[in-house]
Amino acid sequence: MAKGAELFLRTMIARAYPRVIGASRERSWLFFETVMPLLSTAAYVFFYRAIDAPEDYVGLVVVGGAMTAYWLNVLWSMSSQLYWDKDAGNLALYIAAPGSMMAILLGMAAGGLIMTTTRAAIIILGGWLLFGVEFSLAHWALLIVAFAITMAALYGMGMLFASLFLLYGREAWHMSNLLQEPIYLFSGFYFPVSQLPLWITAAASLIPLTLGLDAIRQLLFPGNPTFGFIGVEIEIAALLVLAVLFIGSSRFALAYMERLAMREGRLTERRR
Amino acid sequence: MSEAARSFRVATWLGWQIESNWADPFLFLIYSIVKPVTSVMILVVMYWVIARTDTSSAYFAYMYLGNTAYIYVGSILVGVSWAIIDDREHYQTLKYIYISPIRIYFYLLGRGMARFLTGSLSVVITMAFGLLALKLSIRLAEVNWLYFAASMVIGLASMAVMGLLLGAATLQMARHYWSVGESVAGALYLLCGAIFPLDSLPAWLRPVGMALPLTYWLESLRRSLLGSDASKGISPSLAHFSDSQLLLILLGSTLIMAFVSIYFFRWSEHRAREKGLIDMTTHY
Numbered sequence A: 001m002a003k004g005a006e007l008f009l010r011t012m013i014a015r016a017y018p019r020v021i022g023a024s025r026e027r028s029w030l031f032f033e034t035v036m037p038l039l040s041t042a043a044y045v046f047f048y049r050a051i052d053a054p055e056d057y058v059g060l061v062v063v064g065g066a067m068t069a070y071w072l073n074v075l076w077s078m079s080s081q082l083y084w085d086k087d088a089g090n091l092a093l094y095i096a097a098p099g100s101m102m103a104i105l106l107g108m109a110a111g112g113l114i115m116t117t118t119r120a121a122i123i124i125l126g127g128w129l130l131f132g133v134e135f136s137l138a139h140w141a142l143l144i145v146a147f148a149i150t151m152a153a154l155y156g157m158g159m160l161f162a163s164l165f166l167l168y169g170r171e172a173w174h175m176s177n178l179l180q181e182p183i184y185l186f187s188g189f190y191f192p193v194s195q196l197p198l199w200i201t202a203a204a205s206l207i208p209l210t211l212g213l214d215a216i217r218q219l220l221f222p223g224n225p226t227f228g229f230i231g232v233e234i235e236i237a238a239l240l241v242l243a244v245l246f247i248g249s250s251r252f253a254l255a256y257m258e259r260l261a262m263r264e265g266r267l268t269e270r271r272r
Numbered sequence B: 001m002s003e004a005a006r007s008f009r010v011a012t013w014l015g016w017q018i019e020s021n022w023a024d025p026f027l028f029l030i031y032s033i034v035k036p037v038t039s040v041m042i043l044v045v046m047y048w049v050i051a052r053t054d055t056s057s058a059y060f061a062y063m064y065l066g067n068t069a070y071i072y073v074g075s076i077l078v079g080v081s082w083a084i085i086d087d088r089e090h091y092q093t094l095k096y097i098y099i100s101p102i103r104i105y106f107y108l109l110g111r112g113m114a115r116f117l118t119g120s121l122s123v124v125i126t127m128a129f130g131l132l133a134l135k136l137s138i139r140l141a142e143v144n145w146l147y148f149a150a151s152m153v154i155g156l157a158s159m160a161v162m163g164l165l166l167g168a169a170t171l172q173m174a175r176h177y178w179s180v181g182e183s184v185a186g187a188l189y190l191l192c193g194a195i196f197p198l199d200s201l202p203a204w205l206r207p208v209g210m211a212l213p214l215t216y217w218l219e220s221l222r223r224s225l226l227g228s229d230a231s232k233g234i235s236p237s238l239a240h241f242s243d244s245q246l247l248l249i250l251l252g253s254t255l256i257m258a259f260v261s262i263y264f265f266r267w268s269e270h271r272a273r274e275k276g277l278i279d280m281t282t283h284y
Helices: A004-025 A029-050 A056-079 A081-088 A090-096 A101-131 A140-165 A171-186 A198-204 A208-220 A232-263 B002-020 B025-051 B058-090 B094-098 B104-132 B145-170 B180-191 B206-210 B213-226 B243-275
Strands: none
Touching: A004 A101, A029 A056, A029 A101, A029 B025, A029 B180, A056 A081, A056 A101, A056 A140, A056 A171, A056 A208, A081 A090, A081 A140, A081 A171, A081 B058, A090 A101, A101 A140, A101 A232, A140 A208, A140 A232, A171 A198, A171 B025, A208 A232, B002 B058, B002 B104, B025 B058, B025 B104, B058 B094, B058 B104, B058 B145, B058 B180, B058 B213, B094 B104, B104 B145, B104 B243, B145 B180, B145 B213, B145 B243, B213 B243
16 A cells, blocks of 8 residues: 555545546636636736836736636635535545545645646736737746745645635635635735835735745846835745745644544534 | 516525625625725726826726626626536535426526625625725716616626526536636626726727627716716717617617527527536536
8 A cells, every 4th residue: 555655646646637637528618717817817908008007017917817827726726625525525535535635735736737827828828929028038047936936835825724724614615705806906916016005015925926926027027126025035035934834834734623623523514 | 477586586595695694794794895895906006006196087987987887797797607506516406406496597597686786785885985985086966877777777687698698608517617707707807898998909809899788888887977978088989879879789789698698598408408417516
């Protein structure tokens, strides 16, 4: 029987598998998950153009629009997924199986990455082709590092949320719904976060996308000094701290919440 | 007819319960305030970052009203399409609805109605925020309430039938299309001049916007609240329509949409029965 790292990896692949297969079975998602979000991002582009914003803001919106894919994936396909699985009767099976919950959550994330990254890539590509956005790749290595660490911190936070949502009933769905727009606002998805009051930006920096988006924009559009909140190196360091903090605490939180849910008999509860 | 009315009434009540009874009333109120206000604040900040003018300008009112009214579009489109996924895969009750004396078309309209009610709460809060905090330039004494009511009734009917179109499409899809309603609402946000005039769109895209009932609904709504000349300097492509012409076009396009939605829904339902999609669960 598989143990340790092998078991972890196999559990991860097992959970990722249905998502990958699901995506390949019904390919019309390519339209609803890529073309449609591109159009909604375009609405913000035309809004900026209608009020005569500098063209750099078009690029800013395109990058923000692309990153919404990851936020939505974390919220709906990770955090509240355990609530959905609980209602479908899968959660008890996850707990009964020998694999760890961390591996299951990572599998969900990895499986959803195909759709998520396709959506993000189409928005970036659409921004480039339709709106003539010029991205600077002068700092490509740092860009990859910033993106990777942002994702690590973001998905770590997703795992932490999932552990909290383990106890929730229908509130989980509404909590995810509630978190959607406020994070778009406070993390500056469609405007430079540096334009918000300092105390709001500082508080919002606990959400990895705030610093991650800011760092990515600074690297992609180095000509616009108004985009930057703080230096890219500081943002990457802070994101690294957040990644360690979220992933580490999610491990403990998952184990604790799992025990609590067992004790209170909530793993199979279906409150409707 | 009585069965259709009962299906609609019961679905509205059920939808309201699903939307609101997960939390105590206070928490539900907080939820109802935070979501719409932060949503509209995204645009307000975007506007402020660039324009830096005061919020009493005509363009700000144009944008703010369009965005606020659009809450209904999101609520109703998402509400109807999500009801299919929710009932089929989450609660797994769609098959029971089909074997009950319920008219599914009116049942889904009822679920959309429930979203309209929760959406109304958001619209009222957002408007109050605009009037009180952002000093939006609307004089309530000068509002054309009759025109407003006519625009709202026809506009909501058009959203309901669009929701049914989307619901029919959702019937054919797996659960990973949970965001289909939001995606379509997001796309329409671009095309119907919700936050910027259609004239800002490329010329080849403008006819698409002009074919949508939502375009005429938003324009008539703006005129009822801001006056007939509200969009004159902002949206020339709609300015040449008179107030009554706008309503007539809205009514005509809504009737066409209703006709299409009924036939498309019947076709989709038949196909779903044939392919066994009524009780499909997809745990992706």
